[in-house]
Amino acid sequence: MATQVTEETVVKKSPLQEIVQPFIDLAHAPRALWGINLAYVLEGMVYFGVLSYLAKHFSDFIFAGMAHADVHSHNMVMVLTAGITISMFFLGFVADKWGVRRALIAALSLMLVGRALISAAPTVLNLQPSGLWSQLHLVTMGGILLVVIGYGMYQPAAYAGVRQITTPKTAGMAFAMLYALMNLGGWLPTFAFLLRDDDYLGMGIPGVYWVYTGFTLIALLSTVLILSARTFKQAREAALAETAALNAAEQKASAAAGETKAQPGVTPEELVVDARIPWHMWLVLLGILVAIYFRAPEAWRYQIMAVVFVAAIAAAIIPKVRSAVAQHPLANSKFFFFIFALTPVQTLFTYNWLILPQYISRAYEGWIGRYFEIASNANPILIFILVPIIAAATQKAKVYNMMVIGTLIMAAPAFLLAIGPYPLTLAGYILIMTIGEAMWQPRFLQYAAEIAPEGRTGQYMGVAQLPWFLTKMLVPLLYSGIMLEKFCPADGVRDTRTMWLIFACIACTTPVLLLLAKGWVGRDFKTKAA
Template sequence: MADVKVDEAVEKKTFAQAVNDAFKELGETFVAFVKAPKALWGINVPYIIEGLVYFGILTILGKFCSENVALTDPQAGWVYSFVTGGITFAMLILGGVSDKLGVRVSLILAFSVMFIGRALVGLSGTIPLGSGLGSPMFFVMFGGLFLMVLGYGLYQPASYAGVKRYTNPKTAAMGYAVIYGLMNLGAFFSGFISPLVRHRFESVFPPNGLPAVFWVYALLTLLSLLITALILTKKTDQKAVEQIARETAEMSEPVEETEEESKTVTTKQKINNLPFTIYSLITLALLLLVIMIRNEKIHFNLILASVLLAGSFLLSIWEYLRHRPDHPFRDLRFVAFIFMLIPVQTLFAHNWLTIPYYLDRAFHGSVVSQYFELFSNINPILIFVLAPVVAGLTASRNIYKMMIYGTLVMAVPTFLLSLGPNVIFFLSYILIMSIGEAMWQPRFLQWIAEIAPEGKTGAYMGIGQLPWFLTKVLTGLYSGYFVEKYIPRPETGLPEQSGKLWFIYGLIAISSTVLLWLTKGWMMKGMKEKAK
């Protein structure tokens, strides 16, 4: 085989055919939503609301931290890292809990915890508790966000478990497509609700009305809780499960034996994890030491402590992997591939880490600034419409080439913003960037599946999400510094230099394209070896 290509039998579509098929798919999605079993409505309806609330909070959290809690922009970025990274980590920890509690109980518990957490965030801006890092206001807000992180970590796995529980093998794909689309729709709607509430209650909740928005989001979470409890009853759940069981049994296609089931069960060699545990604890201690040095709590050589931290971290990884020869991280092509995408993935994180600040401050005094939430959430509705269109147009294209072209199209428009604040440039950036996202993001997991060894696809898929976790955490650690330096609050009188910020971000993002292109031969060679 001279090259690895997608099946040539796949029909190449014209633009008109792709658009027609895309809107047909959107129509089928809507019909599937309406005709879904009652139990699935208990998943889908709250999912729209939660999409609105979750992305709505991400859009205004930075402004709330900076203006209400009086944190610095870098400190606000750290809060973002905790929330977004913490949710991913919580999903890993609490995913199994939803299996033990069941879908209904897990969702009710998750919404209850998130309601309390979001109410605490609203309360922190409602009563006088002081301001600044270390103030009672900060700790009340942080406690609320912590509860929200825990609740969401339980909610997301339970929702997907619910889709699996209430769909049969033929309707499962549509079920997951619907729930993904609903999240994007909810995110788009938040752009309308937040500015209306904020402007209406600005005098009641000075200086900006944001506490009122958090209270509205808390009440919407309570609404989701009530909808879940009323629709997803034990009777409804049992009825849906019985219906799905009948439909599955009536299907003529025999259930194929999975790779895991077909393989002989082998006894795993017992691994001594004590050295890894010791190295990990040392790494954690050194991390705390570096943090305390940076905050001038301890006087010690920062460079030496950082070198020791890096060495201990690498030693921990080596100790873990050397006993696990089949671990995905032993596959250098796989590791290189997923980490090369981190730079372009930072643009996803900047949708909430930077863009709300940029629109609010760089366009200060304009309609864009007054309704920054709406302009910040254009991307979700574009992805909702563009994803099926782009998928239809590019279905027969080489996967790896689409990764290169898609990341390029996503990264290049960032340089439009380097020309200075301009609403046309911004809207063009969002449109072109969204097209690029639709080109490569769906191919990401497809490529991982292609390069994964037989029987290891699940493990590769799971590990493939790690860079996204790191992206959310790491981007939040530096974004606040860039915002403070290049997009300062207008009242400070400091010059606005957003063009420099976006030029730097553009260089970071496009490095993914360069790396994918430079390693193309090596990556494709691995695919050829697998195909033989």
């Protein structure tokens, strides 16, 4: 989230204050914010908890004994992660149409039913694993699809709710609180081994899923009871009144100082739009067709390619569609390059749930492998601690330099795991990778805001989520399951060094591309890190 501030409004805090402040703010938050925040931290815990087990649940149980179990299991994870991104794109309007409270309740209700189905399939329904498209697989996938729809409504509604009940003065605090709670929730599944492992409660993954379903019910009830319609209405009215008072005071102060606000306008140069679809957009089309050819089912391969190709030609012929494509943010060649250059290093994010849980449980002996949740869930709490510290230490650094150095530091430690599956290399990878992430990730949306033409910042920032979506979809679709099956199978000879060497080379593509393009893309970085 990029926040615009002036020098007069910046109050510099120590890193410790940055870490502690969200919890101080949480303690003093109004009831309406509590109604959103409590459910949000519970939902963060449940989402990441379910996600961290999902590939293992499919490969070791639902698809147990069948060929290419790891490949199929990673495709099911893709249905959840990429599906949620697509769902948010189409269902973000629900909070505006239904209202925030109704959207949150509907979303949590759908996720409750979906998670209950996932949990009940092997337990209450007693469905047995019998491979792809079995009853167990279909019921579990049905539950996942309900979660996809629910989460697609939930996160936009939560952010819309916070925005509606805060003022320009308090919004920064409220969104920082959401960020802190998301990372805290993502770390809590670290302790799920106490429920899963036979040395403790021995509930297994289906049993843990029932616990997460129970927490979803708690999140739903807390939203219904704490975020009542009356509470939200009062908070909304208070925020509107305070915002109006702040705006009036600002206008009065500006008038007294003889200042006038510049009105956004369009320069004559911006009115001239090249209606041609740029060459790099056709390159994307070629990449899509190649991916379909190699990965689509053989029976439908050419039909799907034909539909995509005809749609692209139609877009090039129809004037209004062609103009819209030509004005799209990705038509900006620098923005296009930057977005796709970041995709390789973003693959490391997806490994946190696609690779690490199974890799750690299979390749490491002793407590590290047995209680794999501890290492695989360390990233969120480290991000929570490191982001304010690194932000304070790099305030004067240039944004583009931070992007190059940060992505390099994030990608390089993957080479540590190429040395072998040792405790020190695993710890070094997680810690150094997270430091790199904390260096560049907060700067990412800042660039999207800087390069955007006047009046199109929101559109550019929305498209800036594309690398995240691409990695969630392409990594499991193209190679993660295949790599795990080949180099780190559940049974048989393992060669995890080669697997991580390949992963490291993929991730390092990003800093190399950014460094090579610094003289071209870097010229648009007008500001320093905030």
